[in-house]
Amino acid sequence: MATENKNLSEYDKNTIPNAKDFRFGIVVSEWNDAITEGLYNGAFDALVDCDVPAQQIIRWNVPGSFELIYGAKKMLQTQNVDAVIVIGCVIQGETKHFDFVCEGVTQGIKDLNVQTDVPVIFCVLTDNNMQQSIDRSGGVHGNKGTEAAIAAIKMAYIRQQASIAHAYNQPLLSSGAIQIEDTPRKIENE
Numbered sequence: 001m002a003t004e005n006k007n008l009s010e011y012d013k014n015t016i017p018n019a020k021d022f023r024f025g026i027v028v029s030e031w032n033d034a035i036t037e038g039l040y041n042g043a044f045d046a047l048v049d050c051d052v053p054a055q056q057i058i059r060w061n062v063p064g065s066f067e068l069i070y071g072a073k074k075m076l077q078t079q080n081v082d083a084v085i086v087i088g089c090v091i092q093g094e095t096k097h098f099d100f101v102c103e104g105v106t107q108g109i110k111d112l113n114v115q116t117d118v119p120v121i122f123c124v125l126t127d128n129n130m131q132q133s134i135d136r137s138g139g140v141h142g143n144k145g146t147e148a149a150i151a152a153i154k155m156a157y158i159r160q161q162a163s164i165a166h167a168y169n170q171p172l173l174s175s176g177a178i179q180i181e182d183t184p185r186k187i188e189n190e
């Protein structure tokens, strides 16, 4: 489904786990800052709307989207956070640099999700022009920062529940709820 068929800002709080005890890091690229500030505001407002105290949200700025990789890595290494959101806006220029920045950031953030224990949420616009970025940072298509915040809460919850399940040697049920039982059950789909 393309973004034009899905408003990025819509979410149902009834489907979102309790986030009041989670801590979030947000790394923001300064390139196209009129756009990245809008994305940040969407993410911050959604986290607070989901009962995350503002003091549990840590913001770092980096020069451009390519630096989001290193910024997120250092955030994970030095801060006690349950998820990190990286925010950037890459817009096609005259050269192939767009392709390399987009590919590099995508692969770098993917690598962090594979190599580390804390989820890193990809909130990087890769647009053909500024209007597409405006439309996705609080415009007609909603705010990708809002979408990223909800994803961050859900992934932080999965991380938390999976950790508990592992500690109790119990299955993490598809609903995400864990039943602590006397006799461990066979984990589904083993």
Ligand SMILES: Nc1c(NC[C@H](O)[C@H](O)[C@H](O)CO)[nH]c(=O)[nH]c1=O
Pocket (backbone or CB within 6 Å): 029, 031, 032, 063, 064, 065, 066, 067, 088, 089, 090, 091, 092, 101
């Ligand atoms: N053109 C855009 C960039 N380019 C800069 C790179 O991200 C990087 O900072 C530079 O290559 C130094 O390492 N960054 C964006 O975030 N958005 C752009 O449109």
Ligand SMILES: CC(=O)[C@@H](O)COP(=O)(O)O
Pocket (backbone or CB within 6 Å): 090, 091, 092, 093, 094, 095, 096, 097, 098, 099, 101
């Ligand atoms: C993504 C970029 O680095 C790009 O916007 C830079 O513009 P240009 O390709 O015209 O140098």
